[in-house]
Amino acid sequence: MGTSSDHKYEEAREVLAEFGVELERLSIDRVEIQADDPELIAEYSLKVLDVDIPILIEDAGLYIDKYYGFPGPYSSYALRTIDNEGILKLMEGETERGARYLSAVAFRDGDTSVTFTGEVGGRIAEEMRGTNGFGYDPIFMPEEGDGRTFGEMSAVEKARISHRARAFRKLGEWLEAD
């Protein structure tokens, strides 16, 4: 098991590799603002980052319809505090269980800046299922699936439809066409 950021890096790296793009992880602090929208968060982090190489920042979150998008931009924080158990408790007895995972990738190369987003719709499961993936994966059932949670899917299955894979695939296509 690695950290969330190991998982995210691995997912991104594998998608970009399909386009012949090599991704390397930097250990630098980023400024993360409060905003409802992962695009704004990733773009601000990138804007204030004084690094003179082609660089990208990804921001992602789980947005639950019933709770106006909560935990959304604060998904990591909610995971560290109320965790999946807290989300399931908030959803207890709720029939409206729709949710979306969103990812935004902000990329900069010299004077060129571009942002791509990816999304996957689904539902919050009644209980945690599966030990694959990370974060909210054990409670998220993608609608383009067979009722399994992301936690019950292999990395390859998840990468076909995940928000992160979709955002990074758009970046890969853009880089390839460039």
Next chain:
Amino acid sequence: MGTSSDHKYEEAREVLAEFGVELERLSIDRVEIQADDPELIAEYSLKVLDVDIPILIEDAGLYIDKYYGFPGPYSSYALRTIDNEGILKLMEGETERGARYLSAVAFRDGDTSVTFTGEVGGRIAEEMRGTNGFGYDPIFMPEEGDGRTFGEMSAVEKARISHRARAFRKLGEWLEAD
């Protein structure tokens, strides 16, 4: 009824008036970072604010022990999404109900920057009580009280013990001594 920020402004204004300090509200956007600590959030907002007058920024939050400080720095967002009903649902059946309200006031005048904090301990009530105050006040019972929530107290009673009044009182004393 006003907005949360009307309430906060009014609370701060009244405390500073005790020290002969006049507070005026500006309508400017601030950059709000993600951090666990209201001091860091207020200080960063102030640091990147290009305004050449004596200025302050306050950040505050409700920190629930059981949930490692949640909703903490994202208290406004949690209020807009899961609201007091969501917090009460998370606390259902929980006997560990301790919580703290924290406030941090970052102040700058020319080359001088200083930050003051205020805190009030208490418990999360079993249900919403009272219509005074704002935010989480109807579910927060301060320990230096008689079991009433902040929502059941007058503005004067709340100002004796509230986190915000305490932080602003420290600033008032500092300005007075200066």
